[in-house]
Amino acid sequence: MIPLWRIQAIIGLVVGLSVFGLGFLVLDDMSPRWSWIALLLGGLAVIGSLAQLAAIPIRYRQWRWSLDGDRLAVEEGVFVHATMLVPRNRIQNVTTEAGPLQRRFELSSLTVHTAGMRTPNVVIPAVGRDIARRIRTELGHQD
Amino acid sequence: MNNWHQLHPVTIIREIGVVAWAVIGVIVFDFGPDFSIEAVPWLPTGADLFELIFAAGAFGLAIARYRSTRFRVTETTIEFRRGVLFRTERTTRRDRIQNVAIGAGLLGRIFGVNTVQVSAGDSAEIELTYVGAQTAQRLRDGLLPDPATPPTLPGVAGSGAATTEAIPIRTIAQLDSSGFVRYLITGPVVVSGLFAVVLIGLAIGLREFWPLLNLAAILFFFLGAGDVFDFRADISGDRLQVSQGLIRREEKSAELDRIQVIQVVRPFIRGLFGFETVRLQTADVSGETSMQVNMLSPLEPAGRGLALVADIFGSIGVTEQDLVPPARVAIRRGFIRAFISLVVVGIVLAVSTAIIVVVNGLDVSAATAIVAVSLYLGASVVVSFLYTTRRYHRLGHAVGERHVMVSTGVFRRRLAVVPIAKIQSVGMRRSFWQRRAGISSITIDTAGMSLAGITATTVIDIPAGLGRDLARRLGDGASRVALPDGV
Numbered sequence: 001m002i003p004l005w006r007i008q009a010i011i012g013l014v015v016g017l018s019v020f021g022l023g024f025l026v027l028d029d030m031s032p033r034w035s036w037i038a039l040l041l042g043g044l045a046v047i048g049s050l051a052q053l054a055a056i057p058i059r060y061r062q063w064r065w066s067l068d069g070d071r072l073a074v075e076e077g078v079f080v081h082a083t084m085l086v087p088r089n090r091i092q093n094v095t096t097e098a099g100p101l102q103r104r105f106e107l108s109s110l111t112v113h114t115a116g117m118r119t120p121n122v123v124i125p126a127v128g129r130d131i132a133r134r135i136r137t138e139l140g141h142q143d
Numbered sequence: 144m145n146n147w148h149q150l151h152p153v154t155i156i157r158e159i160g161v162v163a164w165a166v167i168g169v170i171v172f173d174f175g176p177d178f179s180i181e182a183v184p185w186l187p188t189g190a191d192l193f194e195l196i197f198a199a200g201a202f203g204l205a206i207a208r209y210r211s212t213r214f215r216v217t218e219t220t221i222e223f224r225r226g227v228l229f230r231t232e233r234t235t236r237r238d239r240i241q242n243v244a245i246g247a248g249l250l251g252r253i254f255g256v257n258t259v260q261v262s263a264g265d266s267a268e269i270e271l272t273y274v275g276a277q278t279a280q281r282l283r284d285g286l287l288p289d290p291a292t293p294p295t296l297p298g299v300a301g302s303g304a305a306t307t308e309a310i311p312i313r314t315i316a317q318l319d320s321s322g323f324v325r326y327l328i329t330g331p332v333v334v335s336g337l338f339a340v341v342l343i344g345l346a347i348g349l350r351e352f353w354p355l356l357n358l359a360a361i362l363f364f365f366l367g368a369g370d371v372f373d374f375r376a377d378i379s380g381d382r383l384q385v386s387q388g389l390i391r392r393e394e395k396s397a398e399l400d401r402i403q404v405i406q407v408v409r410p411f412i413r414g415l416f417g418f419e420t421v422r423l424q425t426a427d428v429s430g431e432t433s434m435q436v437n438m439l440s441p442l443e444p445a446g447r448g449l450a451l452v453a454d455i456f457g458s459i460g461v462t463e464q465d466l467v468p469p470a471r472v473a474i475r476r477g478f479i480r481a482f483i484s485l486v487v488v489g490i491v492l493a494v495s496t497a498i499i500v501v502v503n504g505l506d507v508s509a510a511t512a513i514v515a516v517s518l519y520l521g522a523s524v525v526v527s528f529l530y531t532t533r534r535y536h537r538l539g540h541a542v543g544e545r546h547v548m549v550s551t552g553v554f555r556r557r558l559a560v561v562p563i564a565k566i567q568s569v570g571m572r573r574s575f576w577q578r579r580a581g582i583s584s585i586t587i588d589t590a591g592m593s594l595a596g597i598t599a600t601t602v603i604d605i606p607a608g609l610g611r612d613l614a615r616r617l618g619d620g621a622s623r624v625a626l627p628d629g630v
Contacts, residue, residue: 070622081578083571085618089625090567092263095233103230113267115426115630116567116588121267136234 001063001126004105005056013049020045065124067135072112074122084122090114094139096132108132112139147213147224151273153254154212158205214271221261221286223269239263241630243283261286310380315454316421316440318374326371326442329413336362371441383423383455385437395437401425401630402455403565403589404600405439407448407558414445414556421448423455426590426630452560459560460543466550469538472580473604477534481527489519540585540602540613547587547617549600559600564624565589569614573607583610587617590630 020042028035055078064075072086093113102108107126114120127135204227212225221240224232244260251257256273259282274282318326372389384396402425409419421439440451453459493516500507530553539550542563549559570586577583585602602613 071618079575081573083614084568085570085614086568087566087618087622089622091236092239093233093235093267095231095267097226097229097231099229111267113263114567114588115263115590117591118586118588119568119570122568133232136232139234 002056002060004101004107004126006053007101009049009053016045016049017042074124084119086112086114086122091139094136096136098129102126110135147215150212150271151256151275153256153273155205155209157250157272158208159201216285221269233267233269235261235263235269237286240286243286245279245283312377312379314375314377315451316376318371318441322442323372325418329416329418331410331412371438374438374441376439397425399455403591405452405455405560409445409556411554417445418442419445419448421451424591456546456560456562459546461541461548465541466539467541468535469604470582470606472582474531474535476580477531478527481530482523485523485527538603542616549602551601551603561587561589561600563617563620566617566621569617571610571614581607583607585610585613
């Protein structure tokens with residue numbers, strides 16, 4: 001999960017830098033007086049992305065999930081720590097999703113849907129593909 | 144149907160459709176006066192080649208998406224998978240299915256194919272666009288429960304002997320004309336509206352005041368209370384029936400076992416007059432009934448609301464006296480939050496005043512400013528203390544054998560009663576400050592619409608250990624009760 005998040009953050013950083021770099025070139029060409037705005041925003045984006053990169057191990061440590069007995073439990077959050085408990089017999093739907101990067105790492109995200117109105121979806125962002133399939137099958141079939 | 148099936152090939156046309164608009168856009172753009180594809184150095188020369196590649200890509204992607212989309216129906220589930228780059232796999236238990244809808248858009252009608260939507264009452268539908276008409280029919284007939292098995296509850300159409308007997312009707316709440324007037328004058332919309340009218344009237348003079356007041360009174364009458372005119376709630380068999388409204392008369396009904404939350408609300412002004420309002424929320428996922436959030440009784444004498452809750456849920460096992468208050472540290476936390484909010488408002492006021500003083504060249508001495516700021520800060524301390532004390536006494540929770548009762552709201556007191564069996568999930572939330580203070584908030588989620596007017600049932604600022612126990616207890620309690628279709 002950590003390498004995946006790192007690659008995603010780096011891709012975000014590269015895309016962000018490209019956008020702001022392009023913005024800088026355009027602004028520098030049209031109105032050099034304002035080109036510093038693109039530099040400033042680009043700098044902030046770089047700082048934000050680097051902070052995000054540095055926080056990945058902390059984010060990872062905060063993520064926990066368990067499927068034991070009658071319930072699914074998910075814990076997450078760095079600043080606001082949240083725990084969700086979903087009774088197994090309240091699960092309406094289970095979805096697994098995998099983008100190209102996730103597939104490269106043989107990972108899937110797993111979303112458990114309930115009929116709840118406030119928090120209808122509980123998401124586990126990355127679990128092993130086979131584990132995700134097993135859980136999906138297990139939760140989908142069993143009461 | 145145990146094997147994986149593909150959708151109808153017409154789906155390819157639909158899949159192309161999304162991207163085809165982009166191709167058309169490129170072609171139109173290409174023939175525009177200012178655009179030349181040659182100006183883009185890294186593209187092959189000639190717009191035709193570019194468009195051809197684009198179109199071929201769109202077609203290829205559409206076919207790949209079509210080929211990647213499969214579904215199958217097993218003994219216990221319906222499964223769906225889709226996606227070329229981002230792959231989605233979804234499994235819905237057949238016993239959780241609330242609705243199977245068959246539809247056909249223009250394209251569907253031209254080619255005689257249908258879209259089938261399978262909903263389990265949650266946000267993740269399975270949509271099969273398109274399948275053949277016969278397949279759609281087979282899916283609907285196969286996935287929905289057999290209607291030949293009639294429900295055994297009394298009062299439900301098709302339940303044998305019950306159809307020949309008259310079902311007794313019991314009125315549990317009614318709003319007569321005097322109650323309607325009381326509801327009107329204690330309603331926040333009416334009171335605040337009339338207050339605004341009086342202020343405007345005083346501002347523009349007495350002569351224009353009375354016609355405006357009359358007009359506003361009529362307006363607020365319809366806005367604030369017209370919908371509860373001649374309100375009546377009856378229990379008939381296993382159903383709750385509500386009729387209400389003056390101009391638009393509504394007749395609604397809901398199954399009692401679809402009720403998820405009942406909330407006794409005591410708005411500040413109504414509470415001062417010794418009244419409260421009772422509201423409920425149902426989970427009408429089938430769309431056959433329309434009572435998602437509604438009044439159970441617009442006006443009850445304070446304290447009678449819980450008796451009404453017991454009329455619906457049966458004995459709830461806990462009373463207001465059983466409510467456990469939040470952690471003592473919540474007082475300090477509430478005080479700091481209230482005081483900081485007032486200080487922020489004070490800063491905005493001070494800056495605005497300073498701008499007015501400077502712009503108009505007014506003569507305000509430093510001593511006057513210091514006195515004003517000191518008075519404001521003093522008043523903020525008093526107000527924050529009163530607010531926090533009231534908040535502490537308003538918050539609380541109590542857990543019975545089958546129900547949980549949660550009290551929230553400082554000026555608008557809300558007492559929510561949730562059957563533990565109806566809980567969908569339990570969340571425990573701890574912000575940075577809550578972790579430092581060793582407290583947590585517990586959110587109890589039930590089924591229903593997210594646009595519901597009933598706010599979240601949240602147990603606020605209880606000790607973290609108690610929070611963990613409560614979450615576990617409620618989660619375990621919900622696990623023990625299997626609801627036939629999950630709501």
